[in-house]
Amino acid sequence: MDSIANSTLGIALAILLVVSGMFSLAETSMMASNRYRLKHRAARGERGAKLALGLLAETDRLLGVILLGNNLVNAACATLTAVLVERLFGEGQFVLAAGTLAITFAILVFSEITPKVIGAAHADRIAPYVSFVLVPLLKPPITWIVSFVNLFVRALLALLRIREPSGSGERLTPEEMRSLVLEGQYFRGKHRAMLANLFELENIGVDDVMTPRHLIHGLDLEAKPSLLRQQLTTSYHTRLPCYEHSLDNVVGVLHVKDTLAVRGDELDAAQLRPALRPPYFVPAGTPLLTQLQQFQSDRQRFGLVVDEYGELMGLVTIEDIIEEIIGEFTTTAPGTGVDYRREADGSVVVDGMALLRTLNRRLGTRFPLDGPKTLNGLIVESLGDIPDAGLTFDVAGQRVEIVQTQDRAVRVVRLLPPIGRAASPLQSMDERA
Secondary structure, X not given: OOOOXXXXXXXHHHHHXXXXXXXXXXXXXXXXXXXXXXXXXXXOOOHHHHXXXXXXXXXXXXXXXXXXXXXXXXXXXXXXXXXXXXXXXOOOHHHHHHHHHHHHHHHHHHHHHHHHHHHHHOHHHHHHHHHHHHHHHOOOOHHHHHHHHHHHHHHHHHHOOOOOOOHHHHOOOHHHHHHHHHHOOOOOHHHHHHHHHHHHHHHXXXXXXXXXXXXXXXXXXXXXXXXXXXXXXXXXXOEEEEEEOEEEEEEEEEEHHHHOOOOHHHOOHHHHHHHOEOOOEEEOOOEHHHHHHHHHHHOOOEEEEEOOOOOEEEEEEHHHHHHHHHOOOOOOOOOOOOOEXXXXXXOEEEEOOOEHHHHHHHHOOOOOOOOOOEHHHHHHHHHOOOOOOOOEEEEOOEEEEEEEEEOOEEEEEEEOOOOOOOOOOOOOOOOOO
């Protein structure tokens, strides 16, 4: 090396720093690249993406080659620096220490930090290109050296009782996926809300979205023919549960279209019974995702929710489940929606039988959903008694006033400001948020 000029050694040192930086760039970009995005690009036929995926499938060999090259180059940089410092400034401990500090600074700035910052910031674009350089290095004799080094690595991992990561470790849990949807930049606006709602279906039961029993519109087959004809003529629904005397005795479900062939003056219970279809019952507490799959497999759109004793609690439709995913979209029949009215003072008058889940979604309130399903139920549970009209108190952090009680239930409640989201202009009782 004595015959080599100082200028040549300086050029060689600069080249080694660049090569070391390339190894650092390759390491960071490969490890930080999005594998799902690489799979998408590979499926489109990009050769670099295919090579990158192949390298990432053998992480131990990939890191072994990169680190082997990087450490060899850095060691060579240190050696050349020592030779140059000795030639230019002579021997001595202070000179050697100064040279060590200088090459450490140069490696950190030009070969480590800067390349790695660039690699992390543009990993998906850089990884396919560096793969073309790394693939030839994964061939003999370099792979033999890497395999020899990996023997000691595996032995040390076994001694420390550390298992090597497997491919299954890349799978995300539903909660991690939900966080990715909500906090990531991949989805925005309505798409983000819809995907997030999909992950909630497993945690929501049919009794959270069903139409309560007292709001079910059905046909009493024991009623007079004139009343039956009137109910069918004025019905806003395409399917009606039919019962005898009481909703506890549902005998079938009538598709209103099946009555079109029957003349109005001839329509009576005897005419309706042959058109009835068997009722479809759904156990209370069934997760919405499970029920959606059941609706699909059983080719049903309408189910009657029953409790553990077989008593009717309400009804759920496939539209109710779809609305939990994409938001409300259907037209509400009078008397079946959540009735509320904003007052000029910012308060909101609400039906006591309103579902808490719907109030939270429409008004931005934060009523708990792990107990009672209706506002009446939450108030009665909180107080332990049926309150008198005029009573004002806090429930779940919301100030409420009892406006009317009837038949052992709270019928009308006033929510006092502030109420969740900022109050909007005066709205009608049947508005859809």
